Amino acid sequence: MTWVLGNLPLIGSLTLQHLVFALIPVVIGLVLAIPLGWLANRTSFGRTVTINVSGLLYTIPSLAIFVLLPAILGTQILDPVNIVVALSVYTLALLVRTVADALSAVPPIVVNSATAMGYKPVRRFLAVELPLSVPVVLAGVRVATVSSISLVTVGATVGFGGLGKMFTDGFQRGITEEVVAGIVVVLVLALVIDGLLLALGRAITPWDRITAAAGRTR
Secondary structure, three states, rough: OOHHHOOOOHHHHHHHHHHHHHHHHHHHHHHHHHHHHHHHHHOHHHHHHHHHHHHHHHOOOHHHHHHHHHHOOOOOOHHHHHHHHHHHHHHHHHHHHHHHHHHHHHOOOHHHHHHHHOHHHHHHHHHHHHHHHHHHHHHHHHHHHHHHHHHHHHHHHOOOOOOHHHHHHHHHHHOOOHHHHHHHHHHHHHHHHHHHHHHHHHHHHHHHHHHHHHHHHH
């Protein structure tokens, strides 16, 4: 505890930095995944191409992306843009399939009813299909967020900060307490953010709870 108590400002700063660079890619990936998932859900060919490409992107090792991106983007090796782009790619790869699956799970009778009421495809998507797919999409966002929080630590191997710096610095200086503290903070951060997303999902999808309660009373 001695090291932790003496370095609370540093831990707080690294935690904030870690959180920012974990959440920005999730937002970017989600914004891109929603239209791509919608397009993938419209045709079997589009779905096959989108799912296969996203699956291929996710198989690329994170460390390899961190090393290669500066050459591709023309950035410096320590540029935070590399972390944001790399994690956005991973988030997109995770969420495209989730969005496509969530949209395909919307009951056809609901979609057909909206069409019969005069809803155009875009309006129907925004007003009917997307809201009904929120629980499934949010489950994917929770997975992507925890994954992003974990992957930011890998950036420390190429000189990026965040809580991963506590791992590399602790190993180099032989300070076990620093390494353990880094692991604990990352774990707590992931649990807290996951809990907040779970609460958010319950708040914005009250109909999901009502449906579940109705199912239990039958």
